[in-house]
Amino acid sequence: MKNHLILGATSAIAQAYCRMHAGEDTRFWLIGRNQSRLDAVAADLLTRGAASATVRTCVNGDYAGLEAALGDGFRALQAFDVFLAAQGTLPDHAACENDARLTAEVMQVNTIEVMQAALFVAKRFESRRAGSCVIIGSVAGDRGRRSNYIYGASKAALDTFCEGLRQRLLPAVQVLLVKPGPVDSPMTALLAKTALFTTPEKVAADISAAIRRRSATIYSPGHWRVIMFLIRLLPRQIVKRLQA
Numbered sequence: 001m002k003n004h005l006i007l008g009a010t011s012a013i014a015q016a017y018c019r020m021h022a023g024e025d026t027r028f029w030l031i032g033r034n035q036s037r038l039d040a041v042a043a044d045l046l047t048r049g050a051a052s053a054t055v056r057t058c059v060n061g062d063y064a065g066l067e068a069a070l071g072d073g074f075r076a077l078q079a080f081d082v083f084l085a086a087q088g089t090l091p092d093h094a095a096c097e098n099d100a101r102l103t104a105e106v107m108q109v110n111t112i113e114v115m116q117a118a119l120f121v122a123k124r125f126e127s128r129r130a131g132s133c134v135i136i137g138s139v140a141g142d143r144g145r146r147s148n149y150i151y152g153a154s155k156a157a158l159d160t161f162c163e164g165l166r167q168r169l170l171p172a173v174q175v176l177l178v179k180p181g182p183v184d185s186p187m188t189a190l191l192a193k194t195a196l197f198t199t200p201e202k203v204a205a206d207i208s209a210a211i212r213r214r215s216a217t218i219y220s221p222g223h224w225r226v227i228m229f230l231i232r233l234l235p236r237q238i239v240k241r242l243q244a
Protein backbone atom coordinates (compact mmCIF):
# COMPACT_ATOMS: atom_id res chain seq x y z
CA MET A 1 0.00 0.00 0.00
CA LYS A 2 1.41 3.39 -0.97
CA ASN A 3 -0.07 6.73 -0.04
CA HIS A 4 0.37 9.64 -2.45
CA LEU A 5 -0.25 13.31 -1.72
CA ILE A 6 -0.57 15.40 -4.88
CA LEU A 7 -0.66 19.20 -5.16
CA GLY A 8 -1.98 20.21 -8.58
CA ALA A 9 -3.58 16.80 -9.07
CA THR A 10 -5.34 17.85 -12.28
CA SER A 11 -1.98 18.45 -14.00
CA ALA A 12 -1.45 16.18 -17.01
CA ILE A 13 1.92 15.05 -15.62
CA ALA A 14 0.43 14.35 -12.17
CA GLN A 15 -2.47 12.44 -13.69
CA ALA A 16 -0.10 10.32 -15.79
CA TYR A 17 1.97 9.61 -12.66
CA CYS A 18 -1.11 8.68 -10.59
CA ARG A 19 -2.52 6.46 -13.34
CA MET A 20 0.81 4.61 -13.43
CA HIS A 21 0.43 3.75 -9.73
CA ALA A 22 -3.32 3.35 -9.40
CA GLY A 23 -3.19 -0.38 -10.05
CA GLU A 24 -1.02 -0.91 -6.98
CA ASP A 25 -3.79 -0.57 -4.41
CA THR A 26 -2.67 2.97 -3.72
CA ARG A 27 -4.41 5.70 -1.73
CA PHE A 28 -4.44 9.20 -3.20
CA TRP A 29 -5.02 12.58 -1.55
CA LEU A 30 -5.64 14.99 -4.41
CA ILE A 31 -5.40 18.77 -3.96
CA GLY A 32 -6.23 21.32 -6.65
CA ARG A 33 -8.36 24.35 -7.40
CA ASN A 34 -11.17 22.85 -9.48
CA GLN A 35 -13.62 20.47 -7.77
CA SER A 36 -15.17 18.93 -10.89
CA ARG A 37 -11.80 18.31 -12.59
CA LEU A 38 -10.44 16.79 -9.36
CA ASP A 39 -13.55 14.59 -9.04
CA ALA A 40 -12.96 13.31 -12.57
CA VAL A 41 -9.31 12.49 -11.74
CA ALA A 42 -10.37 10.68 -8.55
CA ALA A 43 -13.08 8.69 -10.37
CA ASP A 44 -10.56 7.64 -13.03
CA LEU A 45 -8.05 6.47 -10.41
CA LEU A 46 -10.71 4.45 -8.59
CA THR A 47 -11.72 2.67 -11.78
CA ARG A 48 -8.02 1.80 -12.27
CA GLY A 49 -7.84 0.05 -8.90
CA ALA A 50 -6.86 2.74 -6.42
CA ALA A 51 -7.92 1.87 -2.88
CA SER A 52 -9.10 5.44 -2.31
CA ALA A 53 -8.89 8.84 -3.96
CA THR A 54 -9.95 11.83 -1.89
CA VAL A 55 -10.27 15.35 -3.23
CA ARG A 56 -9.66 18.72 -1.53
CA THR A 57 -9.93 22.10 -3.22
CA CYS A 58 -7.91 25.13 -2.37
CA VAL A 59 -8.06 28.76 -3.49
CA ASN A 60 -4.92 30.57 -4.63
CA GLY A 61 -3.24 32.51 -1.84
CA ASP A 62 -5.27 30.88 0.94
CA TYR A 63 -2.38 29.63 3.07
CA ALA A 64 -4.65 28.41 5.86
CA GLY A 65 -6.81 26.58 3.33
CA LEU A 66 -3.79 24.84 1.78
CA GLU A 67 -2.52 23.75 5.20
CA ALA A 68 -6.00 22.48 6.11
CA ALA A 69 -6.15 20.43 2.89
CA LEU A 70 -2.69 18.97 3.61
CA GLY A 71 -3.40 18.42 7.30
CA ASP A 72 -6.69 16.63 6.57
CA GLY A 73 -4.70 14.23 4.39
CA PHE A 74 -2.21 13.39 7.14
CA ARG A 75 -5.03 12.96 9.66
CA ALA A 76 -7.00 10.68 7.34
CA LEU A 77 -4.19 8.52 5.95
CA GLN A 78 -1.68 8.91 8.81
CA ALA A 79 1.37 8.96 6.54
CA PHE A 80 2.34 9.54 2.93
CA ASP A 81 5.09 7.79 0.98
CA VAL A 82 5.20 10.32 -1.85
CA PHE A 83 4.39 14.03 -2.05
CA LEU A 84 4.25 15.34 -5.63
CA ALA A 85 3.99 19.09 -6.30
CA ALA A 86 2.79 19.49 -9.88
CA GLN A 87 0.94 22.80 -9.61
CA GLY A 88 2.25 25.39 -12.04
CA THR A 89 1.32 28.11 -14.47
CA LEU A 90 3.06 29.30 -17.64
CA PRO A 91 2.11 32.97 -17.87
CA ASP A 92 1.78 35.45 -20.70
CA HIS A 93 5.30 36.80 -20.28
CA ALA A 94 4.72 40.23 -21.82
CA ALA A 95 1.62 40.75 -19.64
CA CYS A 96 3.66 39.87 -16.54
CA GLU A 97 6.33 42.40 -17.52
CA ASN A 98 3.66 45.09 -17.34
CA ASP A 99 1.63 43.96 -14.34
CA ALA A 100 3.26 43.14 -11.02
CA ARG A 101 0.08 41.39 -9.84
CA LEU A 102 0.40 38.82 -12.64
CA THR A 103 4.06 38.27 -11.77
CA ALA A 104 3.11 37.87 -8.11
CA GLU A 105 0.50 35.27 -9.08
CA VAL A 106 3.11 33.27 -10.99
CA MET A 107 5.42 33.29 -7.98
CA GLN A 108 2.48 32.40 -5.72
CA VAL A 109 1.38 29.39 -7.78
CA ASN A 110 4.74 28.08 -8.99
CA THR A 111 6.96 28.85 -6.02
CA ILE A 112 5.42 30.01 -2.76
CA GLU A 113 2.56 27.51 -2.47
CA VAL A 114 4.84 24.69 -3.62
CA MET A 115 7.39 25.65 -0.95
CA GLN A 116 4.66 26.04 1.67
CA ALA A 117 3.27 22.58 0.95
CA ALA A 118 6.74 21.01 0.80
CA LEU A 119 7.69 22.54 4.16
CA PHE A 120 4.45 21.26 5.70
CA VAL A 121 5.13 17.78 4.36
CA ALA A 122 8.85 17.93 5.24
CA LYS A 123 8.10 18.27 8.94
CA ARG A 124 6.01 15.09 8.89
CA PHE A 125 8.44 13.12 6.68
CA GLU A 126 11.26 14.28 8.96
CA SER A 127 9.63 12.97 12.12
CA ARG A 128 8.75 9.64 10.43
CA ARG A 129 12.23 9.50 8.84
CA ALA A 130 10.71 8.38 5.50
CA GLY A 131 9.11 9.72 2.37
CA SER A 132 9.81 11.15 -1.08
CA CYS A 133 9.21 14.85 -1.66
CA VAL A 134 8.94 15.39 -5.42
CA ILE A 135 8.80 18.88 -6.89
CA ILE A 136 8.39 19.67 -10.58
CA GLY A 137 10.68 22.49 -11.66
CA SER A 138 11.67 23.11 -15.27
CA VAL A 139 14.64 23.39 -17.59
CA ALA A 140 13.49 27.03 -17.82
CA GLY A 141 14.87 27.51 -14.30
CA ASP A 142 18.44 26.72 -15.35
CA ARG A 143 19.08 29.89 -17.34
CA GLY A 144 17.25 33.19 -17.84
CA ARG A 145 15.72 33.72 -21.29
CA ARG A 146 14.32 36.91 -22.78
CA SER A 147 11.01 35.22 -23.59
CA ASN A 148 10.21 33.54 -20.26
CA TYR A 149 12.49 34.75 -17.47
CA ILE A 150 9.61 35.31 -15.03
CA TYR A 151 8.42 31.70 -15.30
CA GLY A 152 12.11 30.69 -15.27
CA ALA A 153 12.76 32.64 -12.07
CA SER A 154 9.79 30.98 -10.37
CA LYS A 155 11.33 27.58 -11.18
CA ALA A 156 14.95 28.58 -10.43
CA ALA A 157 13.88 29.39 -6.87
CA LEU A 158 12.68 25.80 -6.48
CA ASP A 159 16.18 24.57 -7.37
CA THR A 160 17.80 26.45 -4.48
CA PHE A 161 14.90 25.51 -2.21
CA CYS A 162 15.24 21.79 -2.99
CA GLU A 163 19.01 21.89 -2.53
CA GLY A 164 18.65 23.21 1.02
CA LEU A 165 15.64 21.08 1.93
CA ARG A 166 17.52 18.01 0.71
CA GLN A 167 20.42 18.82 3.03
CA ARG A 168 17.95 19.12 5.91
CA LEU A 169 16.12 15.85 5.20
CA LEU A 170 18.79 13.46 3.92
CA PRO A 171 19.48 10.59 4.29
CA ALA A 172 16.05 9.39 5.47
CA VAL A 173 13.88 11.53 3.19
CA GLN A 174 14.31 11.97 -0.55
CA VAL A 175 13.94 15.42 -2.09
CA LEU A 176 13.62 15.05 -5.87
CA LEU A 177 13.57 18.01 -8.25
CA VAL A 178 12.22 17.12 -11.70
CA LYS A 179 13.19 19.36 -14.60
CA PRO A 180 11.12 18.55 -17.67
CA GLY A 181 11.77 20.03 -21.08
CA PRO A 182 8.65 21.07 -23.03
CA VAL A 183 5.71 18.71 -22.44
CA ASP A 184 2.59 18.35 -24.58
CA SER A 185 0.03 19.20 -21.87
CA PRO A 186 -2.73 21.81 -21.36
CA MET A 187 -0.04 24.22 -20.16
CA THR A 188 1.52 24.33 -23.63
CA ALA A 189 -1.71 23.96 -25.62
CA LEU A 190 -1.14 27.29 -27.40
CA LEU A 191 2.51 26.62 -28.31
CA ALA A 192 3.57 25.15 -31.65
CA LYS A 193 4.80 21.61 -31.05
CA THR A 194 8.36 20.74 -32.06
CA ALA A 195 10.43 17.55 -31.92
CA LEU A 196 11.67 18.70 -28.49
CA PHE A 197 8.26 18.08 -26.90
CA THR A 198 7.71 15.00 -24.78
CA THR A 199 4.59 13.46 -23.24
CA PRO A 200 3.23 13.61 -19.67
CA GLU A 201 3.56 9.81 -19.59
CA LYS A 202 7.30 9.98 -20.30
CA VAL A 203 7.83 12.53 -17.50
CA ALA A 204 5.68 10.42 -15.15
CA ALA A 205 7.75 7.31 -15.93
CA ASP A 206 10.98 9.25 -15.30
CA ILE A 207 9.59 10.47 -11.96
CA SER A 208 8.68 6.92 -10.90
CA ALA A 209 12.15 5.63 -11.83
CA ALA A 210 13.83 8.52 -10.00
CA ILE A 211 11.82 7.81 -6.84
CA ARG A 212 12.94 4.18 -7.00
CA ARG A 213 16.59 5.24 -7.51
CA ARG A 214 16.25 7.96 -4.82
CA SER A 215 17.70 10.53 -7.24
CA ALA A 216 18.16 14.18 -6.25
CA THR A 217 17.59 15.98 -9.57
CA ILE A 218 16.48 14.61 -12.90
CA TYR A 219 15.91 16.06 -16.34
CA SER A 220 13.07 14.59 -18.36
CA PRO A 221 13.72 13.29 -20.93
CA GLY A 222 17.30 12.66 -19.81
CA HIS A 223 18.95 14.30 -22.83
CA TRP A 224 17.97 17.69 -21.35
CA ARG A 225 20.75 17.22 -18.79
CA VAL A 226 23.31 17.43 -21.62
CA ILE A 227 21.51 20.27 -23.42
CA MET A 228 21.24 22.36 -20.25
CA PHE A 229 24.84 21.57 -19.25
CA LEU A 230 26.00 23.03 -22.57
CA ILE A 231 23.63 26.01 -22.30
CA ARG A 232 24.84 26.76 -18.78
CA LEU A 233 28.43 26.74 -20.09
CA LEU A 234 27.61 29.65 -22.44
CA PRO A 235 29.41 32.77 -21.19
CA ARG A 236 27.18 35.57 -19.84
CA GLN A 237 28.62 37.88 -22.53
CA ILE A 238 26.99 35.68 -25.19
CA VAL A 239 23.80 34.94 -23.22
CA LYS A 240 23.01 38.62 -22.73
CA ARG A 241 22.86 39.11 -26.51
CA LEU A 242 20.40 36.23 -27.08
CA GLN A 243 16.81 37.21 -27.86
CA ALA A 244 14.96 33.85 -27.64
Ligand SMILES: NC(=O)c1ccc[n+]([C@@H]2O[C@H](COP(=O)([O-])OP(=O)(O)OC[C@H]3O[C@@H](n4cnc5c(N)ncnc54)[C@H](OP(=O)(O)O)[C@@H]3O)[C@@H](O)[C@H]2O)c1
Nearest residue numbers: 008010011012013034086087088089138182183185186187
Ligand atom coordinates in the same frame (compact mmCIF):
# COMPACT_ATOMS: atom_id res chain seq x y z
N1 LIG B 1 4.13 21.43 -19.84
C1 LIG B 1 5.41 21.77 -19.91
O1 LIG B 1 5.96 22.04 -21.00
C2 LIG B 1 6.23 21.82 -18.66
C3 LIG B 1 7.63 21.89 -18.78
C4 LIG B 1 8.41 21.98 -17.63
C5 LIG B 1 7.79 21.95 -16.40
N2 LIG B 1 6.43 21.87 -16.31
C6 LIG B 1 5.84 21.89 -14.97
O2 LIG B 1 5.16 20.67 -14.76
C7 LIG B 1 4.10 20.89 -13.81
C8 LIG B 1 2.82 20.26 -14.35
O3 LIG B 1 2.46 20.91 -15.57
P1 LIG B 1 1.64 20.17 -16.73
O4 LIG B 1 2.50 20.14 -17.93
O5 LIG B 1 1.09 18.89 -16.21
O6 LIG B 1 0.51 21.24 -17.02
P2 LIG B 1 -1.06 21.26 -16.73
O7 LIG B 1 -1.70 19.98 -17.13
O8 LIG B 1 -1.55 22.52 -17.34
O9 LIG B 1 -1.16 21.36 -15.13
C9 LIG B 1 -0.96 22.53 -14.42
C10 LIG B 1 -1.49 22.34 -13.01
O10 LIG B 1 -1.35 23.54 -12.26
C11 LIG B 1 -2.64 23.98 -11.84
N3 LIG B 1 -2.72 25.44 -11.90
C12 LIG B 1 -2.53 26.25 -12.96
N4 LIG B 1 -2.74 27.52 -12.63
C13 LIG B 1 -3.06 27.51 -11.32
C14 LIG B 1 -3.41 28.51 -10.39
N5 LIG B 1 -3.46 29.80 -10.73
N6 LIG B 1 -3.67 28.14 -9.11
C15 LIG B 1 -3.63 26.85 -8.74
N7 LIG B 1 -3.33 25.84 -9.59
C16 LIG B 1 -3.05 26.18 -10.85
C17 LIG B 1 -3.62 23.36 -12.83
O11 LIG B 1 -4.91 23.34 -12.25
P3 LIG B 1 -6.23 23.34 -13.21
O12 LIG B 1 -6.33 21.96 -13.79
O13 LIG B 1 -7.32 23.66 -12.27
O14 LIG B 1 -6.00 24.38 -14.27
C18 LIG B 1 -2.98 22.00 -12.99
O15 LIG B 1 -3.25 21.18 -11.87
C19 LIG B 1 4.02 22.40 -13.61
O16 LIG B 1 4.69 22.74 -12.42
C20 LIG B 1 4.78 22.96 -14.79
O17 LIG B 1 5.35 24.23 -14.52
C21 LIG B 1 5.64 21.78 -17.41
